[in-house]
Amino acid sequence: MGFLLKFSKMVTAFSRASMLFLFTILFSFVKGQGFKIEEWSLKDGLSNNVVKDIHQDKNGLMWFATEHGLNSFDGHKFEVFRSNPFDKKAIGANFLTSIFEDPDGNIWAALSVGGVSKLDQKSKSFITYKSKSKNPKNREIKSMFWDREGNIWLGTDLGLNFLDLKSRQYHLINKPFFRGTIQEIGQTKKDILSLKCDQRNYQLNWKTKEIKEVEKKNVPVINSFQGISLRRLDRENQGHSWYVDQEGSLYYQFRQDSLQKVLDHFISPIKQQNIENYLVDCSGGLWLSKHGEGLCRIHPKIYDLGLFNPVNQFFASSNINAFITAICEDSQQNLWIGTAKGLYLFDSTLHISKKINLDFLNAIYILEIIEDGGGDIWIATNRGLFKINSKTKIKQQYLPESGNRNSLSSQFVRGLYEDWEGRLWVATGSGLNLYQEKTDNFIRFYKQDHPNSLNGNDVRKILQTSENEYWIGYVRNGISSMQFNSQANSIKCQSYPLENGLPPRALVTVNDLFLDRKKNLWVGTYSKGLLIIDTIEEKLKFPFSGKNLIPNVSGIMEDKGGNLWLGSNNGIYKIKGGTKEILYFGDPEELQSRQFNIGAFEKKQSGHLIFGGINGINLFDPSSVKLQVELNPPRITAVYPFGEITPSNLLRDHEEILNLDYKENSISIHFISYNYQNNKSLKYSYKLEGMFEDWIEVEDQLAATFTNLPGGNYRFILKARDQLGNWNPNIAELKIMVRPPFYKTAFFYVLASLMLLFLGLLVYRLRWYLKLKQLKNIEKIRERAAADFHDELGHRLTKISLFAETLFSMNPNMEQSSFVYLSKIKDNTAELYHSMKDFIWAMNPRNDNLLELAILLKDFGDELFSNTEISFKAIGIHEGLSDIKLNMDWKRNIVLLFKEAAHNALKHSQCKELILSFSTFNGLLNILLKDDGKGFLHNPGNRGYGLINMRERAKRLNAELIIQSAPEQGTEISFSIQINQNINKWGSKLG
Amino acid sequence: MGEQIRVAIVEDDLEIRTHLAMLLENEPEITCKNLFHTVKTALASLNPDTVDVILLDISLPGTSGIEGIPLFREKLPDTEIIMLTIHQQDQFVFEALCAGASGFLTKFTPSNRIISAIKEVHNGGAPMSTKIARMVVSSFRKRTNPNLSKREKEVLNELCDGKSYKMVADALNISRDTVRSHIRNIYKKLEVNSKSEAVAKALKNRLV
Numbered sequence A: 001m002g003f004l005l006k007f008s009k010m011v012t013a014f015s016r017a018s019m020l021f022l023f024t025i026l027f028s029f030v031k032g033q034g035f036k037i038e039e040w041s042l043k044d045g046l047s048n049n050v051v052k053d054i055h056q057d058k059n060g061l062m063w064f065a066t067e068h069g070l071n072s073f074d075g076h077k078f079e080v081f082r083s084n085p086f087d088k089k090a091i092g093a094n095f096l097t098s099i100f101e102d103p104d105g106n107i108w109a110a111l112s113v114g115g116v117s118k119l120d121q122k123s124k125s126f127i128t129y130k131s132k133s134k135n136p137k138n139r140e141i142k143s144m145f146w147d148r149e150g151n152i153w154l155g156t157d158l159g160l161n162f163l164d165l166k167s168r169q170y171h172l173i174n175k176p177f178f179r180g181t182i183q184e185i186g187q188t189k190k191d192i193l194s195l196k197c198d199q200r201n202y203q204l205n206w207k208t209k210e211i212k213e214v215e216k217k218n219v220p221v222i223n224s225f226q227g228i229s230l231r232r233l234d235r236e237n238q239g240h241s242w243y244v245d246q247e248g249s250l251y252y253q254f255r256q257d258s259l260q261k262v263l264d265h266f267i268s269p270i271k272q273q274n275i276e277n278y279l280v281d282c283s284g285g286l287w288l289s290k291h292g293e294g295l296c297r298i299h300p301k302i303y304d305l306g307l308f309n310p311v312n313q314f315f316a317s318s319n320i321n322a323f324i325t326a327i328c329e330d331s332q333q334n335l336w337i338g339t340a341k342g343l344y345l346f347d348s349t350l351h352i353s354k355k356i357n358l359d360f361l362n363a364i365y366i367l368e369i370i371e372d373g374g375g376d377i378w379i380a381t382n383r384g385l386f387k388i389n390s391k392t393k394i395k396q397q398y399l400p401e402s403g404n405r406n407s408l409s410s411q412f413v414r415g416l417y418e419d420w421e422g423r424l425w426v427a428t429g430s431g432l433n434l435y436q437e438k439t440d441n442f443i444r445f446y447k448q449d450h451p452n453s454l455n456g457n458d459v460r461k462i463l464q465t466s467e468n469e470y471w472i473g474y475v476r477n478g479i480s481s482m483q484f485n486s487q488a489n490s491i492k493c494q495s496y497p498l499e500n501g502l503p504p505r506a507l508v509t510v511n512d513l514f515l516d517r518k519k520n521l522w523v524g525t526y527s528k529g530l531l532i533i534d535t536i537e538e539k540l541k542f543p544f545s546g547k548n549l550i551p552n553v554s555g556i557m558e559d560k561g562g563n564l565w566l567g568s569n570n571g572i573y574k575i576k577g578g579t580k581e582i583l584y585f586g587d588p589e590e591l592q593s594r595q596f597n598i599g600a601f602e603k604k605q606s607g608h609l610i611f612g613g614i615n616g617i618n619l620f621d622p623s624s625v626k627l628q629v630e631l632n633p634p635r636i637t638a639v640y641p642f643g644e645i646t647p648s649n650l651l652r653d654h655e656e657i658l659n660l661d662y663k664e665n666s667i668s669i670h671f672i673s674y675n676y677q678n679n680k681s682l683k684y685s686y687k688l689e690g691m692f693e694d695w696i697e698v699e700d701q702l703a704a705t706f707t708n709l710p711g712g713n714y715r716f717i718l719k720a721r722d723q724l725g726n727w728n729p730n731i732a733e734l735k736i737m738v739r740p741p742f743y744k745t746a747f748f749y750v751l752a753s754l755m756l757l758f759l760g761l762l763v764y765r766l767r768w769y770l771k772l773k774q775l776k777n778i779e780k781i782r783e784r785a786a787a788d789f790h791d792e793l794g795h796r797l798t799k800i801s802l803f804a805e806t807l808f809s810m811n812p813n814m815e816q817s818s819f820v821y822l823s824k825i826k827d828n829t830a831e832l833y834h835s836m837k838d839f840i841w842a843m844n845p846r847n848d849n850l851l852e853l854a855i856l857l858k859d860f861g862d863e864l865f866s867n868t869e870i871s872f873k874a875i876g877i878h879e880g881l882s883d884i885k886l887n888m889d890w891k892r893n894i895v896l897l898f899k900e901a902a903h904n905a906l907k908h909s910q911c912k913e914l915i916l917s918f919s920t921f922n923g924l925l926n927i928l929l930k931d932d933g934k935g936f937l938h939n940p941g942n943r944g945y946g947l948i949n950m951r952e953r954a955k956r957l958n959a960e961l962i963i964q965s966a967p968e969q970g971t972e973i974s975f976s977i978q979i980n981q982n983i984n985k986w987g988s989k990l991g
Numbered sequence B: 001m002g003e004q005i006r007v008a009i010v011e012d013d014l015e016i017r018t019h020l021a022m023l024l025e026n027e028p029e030i031t032c033k034n035l036f037h038t039v040k041t042a043l044a045s046l047n048p049d050t051v052d053v054i055l056l057d058i059s060l061p062g063t064s065g066i067e068g069i070p071l072f073r074e075k076l077p078d079t080e081i082i083m084l085t086i087h088q089q090d091q092f093v094f095e096a097l098c099a100g101a102s103g104f105l106t107k108f109t110p111s112n113r114i115i116s117a118i119k120e121v122h123n124g125g126a127p128m129s130t131k132i133a134r135m136v137v138s139s140f141r142k143r144t145n146p147n148l149s150k151r152e153k154e155v156l157n158e159l160c161d162g163k164s165y166k167m168v169a170d171a172l173n174i175s176r177d178t179v180r181s182h183i184r185n186i187y188k189k190l191e192v193n194s195k196s197e198a199v200a201k202a203l204k205n206r207l208v
Helices: A027-032 A310-317 A746-810 A816-843 A850-864 A879-883 A888-909 A947-956 B014-026 B039-045 B065-075 B090-099 B111-122 B130-142 B150-160 B165-172 B176-207
Strands: A035-040 A051-056 A062-066 A069-073 A078-081 A096-101 A107-111 A116-120 A125-131 A141-146 A152-156 A160-164 A169-172 A182-189 A192-197 A200-205 A210-214 A222-225 A228-232 A240-245 A250-254 A260-263 A278-280 A286-290 A294-300 A324-329 A335-339 A342-346 A352-356 A366-371 A377-381 A384-388 A395-398 A413-418 A424-428 A431-436 A441-445 A459-466 A469-474 A479-485 A490-496 A510-515 A521-525 A530-534 A539-541 A555-558 A564-568 A571-575 A582-585 A596-603 A609-613 A616-620 A635-641 A657-660 A667-672 A683-689 A696-698 A703-706 A712-721 A732-738 A871-875 A913-921 A924-931 A960-965 A971-978 B005-010 B030-036 B053-057 B080-085 B103-106
Touching (some): A051 A286, A107 A141, A240 A278, A250 A294, A324 A377, A510 A555, A564 A609, A667 A683, A683 A703, A850 A913, B005 B111, B014 B111, B090 B130, B103 B111
Parallel strands (some): A051 A096, A324 A366, A657 A732, B053 B080
Antiparallel strands (some): A051 A062, A062 A069, A152 A160, A160 A169, A424 A431, A479 A490, A521 A530, A530 A539, A564 A571, A571 A582, A667 A703
16 A cells, blocks of 8 residues: 655746646545545546636536536536537637526626527527627626526626617616626615625615615625634535635544545635635535646545555554554454464554564464453464463463374364353364363364264354354365253254255355344355354355345444445445345555455454455444535436437426327436436436336446337336435435327227227117018018919919809809708808908008098998998098007907998898998097998807807907997997097097 | 980999899890900900990900909090909099099999999999098199189088098088089099199109
8 A cells, every 4th residue: 555645836927817736645644534525627527627617507517617618517527618619509709717507597608708608408409698898897797696586687897888689788787887797696675785895795776876885794705613713615515614714734524523634735826806706516525627727626524444554554654564454452452463464562542562472483474363261362373272361361272183083173263152051162174173171272173974963174263153153164174053961061963054955065164154233144255245044944045036146255244233244355245234235345555455354354342343354454343434515405417308319308398297209208307316416326216107116226227118009107216325425315206208109099989989989889889670571571571472372372262263153153053951061161262262362461561551441441441232122331540540550459449340240241231321430539449330220139049150269259359349229210230449549639529 | 314324334244244244234225245354355345436435444465454443434525434353442433433444333232222323324424432522622622723613612621521422412502413423524624634634743753
């Protein structure tokens, strides 16, 4: 470890306006005090090495005004804005002097040639405002202010100016007439500005044009501390303060903590008027421009792993190779440190006490040092076991003695352990030993053939975890649990395999065993990293879901907070207690080196942890490794459509929800947390709710890409974590809505389902219609078939009748009996014929109403009585009758009934007049057949008149049939039936 | 009138044809000697001085009876045509009447009724049932220029109401014969109308 010393010359000449200062960097000094400097210049992307102004905007982004361009810096890269004579939207000039920020967060850059350019965040374009006055003194803008009423004020070397946005000019306020360099502008009340001009303070009412000078109590910037008067460099920010004293030394203070000197002769003790050249950012870092060499930032380290400690200093200054192999703190808080070049004892203040000689050759490799209950120090080496008596300080060496079975089993002593009973166990490369104090010798335990013996003879670690449970860690032989029978001085072991079934002993070399406060038993191994013992399943397991996250563990310790600290060959790890969160400390500037050695671990009584490695120790208070700086909250900076060559940012400020078209459903969300130190150790974690259920962690990439998002609502949430594993409580959130393509929108679904419904209905109706058509066709066919049949029937019947008639006309004088039968033939044929005709009539659906029935009966009557003496008339027939519907049953029966009655009248009544009348009344239909014939007697014997049939028919229809007949009084047949029609529509016409 | 009424029968069924002819022959006032089985053969043989009344079957091979009516009316304008059919189907009846038939009978009608129908038609009568009357009325109603006379309309309406000829005569204070001749005229006008309609239809069709 060497120290770099850098000295730079003091530059004496500088102009009043320039902000030159210089400092001496003593890297080591800075480092030793827990501070770090980072630098940026042209080679890092800064547009120019002369930085005239530094500004941090309200989002945390850094802005630098240089002699050639405006820069913004997000911690990773610089974005440069230069002027372009052909581009009106570019910044007005390259040589800039100051940066201002308006209340909306837009950056205004003052141009050296005069004027100011405002950068519009959204459009990334500039608008330049120039001085209306031609006076060259009015060009350079020294101050700007936005008052509560929305007016924009500028201060130049000439006076106060008012900015007119429309005309893009600023003009001097002449009333009141007032000239001087306006350094500061503020506002006290409405319309009243407070001005600081040439170190004097004024109040100006710009409406009334009154101006008056005021006494302003300047806030003292000189603090006094321990007799040193200090001047604060910048406004205090988040508890971080930086000071310089009269000699120009730099100091830092965090809140109420002690003031720390950072650098000597930091700034030349000349005027430091222009405070703009310093900036304390919101993370507490101090930004400075190094004249002609760019920028730098000084900040306190987030954590300090105690690399700069007296022990390391001792070794360094003594040119001793600090290859640390064993550490032990004794009960007096002295520190015994074994190195490759000997054993050293440090007192409780960590100052060297002495070096202890162990043998003359000094070629001893110390593997472990412990203090037993009696205060004796035991030292395990490759040349035997040493004991230093606490009182007498006499050293005693134990070595194996041939022939003495109770001597140490091997001179290569790997590990030492004092169990709960105070017994000292000694692990050697060839056997496990138990020290017998009384006899000052050892009991040896070797591996035997039975399964309950040791796994092997090369033993490294012993640990007792309960009354009768010990654990043995081997070199290349894994782990076994052990029970010790103190009476018999015998041990019984059980080997624990590694969980995925590998042979238990092969290849697992145990470096350390550790029982934490929660009784977890941890095993640090050479190649399998950190393992944990599962006593229930009797296995060794990987504690992190089967993954081996830490390849090599050389030592395990637990701090007062319950967190595990591991040393490895790759740095230091911290596992937050009770979690699976691993923090890694691998910064070579903070560590003696990345390699820590087995056995070189110790936890001091104070709680400090010591990690020893090949180049010294790290000694620190683990609880001090805490956050002093809060991360800037992560921000979503842009959303780009994925895959486009020149993408444009889809994200617009102040938008609640990002609405995306379906075509834009592949996006890249860019995010960052503006952080200017230890950027590499930041971790981001994001989740897209609505799509994925898991958090995705990233370290280096600052964008999350999602492709082919289906339509819907999503929420992108982002959080950031610093190196110490603290998640910033602020979460960046972006709501995204992907408009589904038309064919996936709810509207479309509704439309489609409506259409489908409609289609379904159509299909249904079509089928119904087709079925109906089919039925109609069948019906037609049936009708035609029936018609054909009836035709045929009628045809034949006609012929039969004709034959009968012909027969009769051929034999006019046939016998009576023959004639009778001939008549019967004719009559039956006729009946059949008429019956068929009636049937066909009834079948016809057109004849479903009373009118058709009435007409039928009338026409029938006309025909029946046409060439007779009887005068037949029908009355009460009118159009209205067609409203009364009759079903087939009615039709048939009424027709047959009245035809029968008519036949009766024809045959038997000998009447002169026959009237058929139709009438309706009160929902009752009445058909009346009345003759003025001779009547007949009602008696059961009158069968010939078919009265029984008629009554039957009437009964069938639930109708009333009244037959009134008396000799010489004619006959009246009245048929009444209930009809359902509303007959009030029409009245009955009685003819 | 002292002469016999000369009746021709156009009927495709042999037995019906011959037996019917025989029955008619037995009637002294009727002679039935001309028997045909198709319209074509009938048209070929008949001429105005050989026949007074034609009994025309509807269902005939070749030209149907209804199609034949106008042909007969053309060749034999003074000859009455009585349609014979198995069933009294209204559609046929009306068509026949429109075409120029004078009456309608079912084949099953007893011969004496056939005979009296022949006589009536020959004497200028025209049988019209209520049903037919209604159809005639509705047919005329559809015309834009119903060219029935006032009396004819009255008669038609009375008939539609279901009155018999006698009743119509009583109602209108005219004789039964007058009623009958009115009906004949109505039929004639129906025929004319139908004809003109048919012509118009044909023209229309040709144009189309």
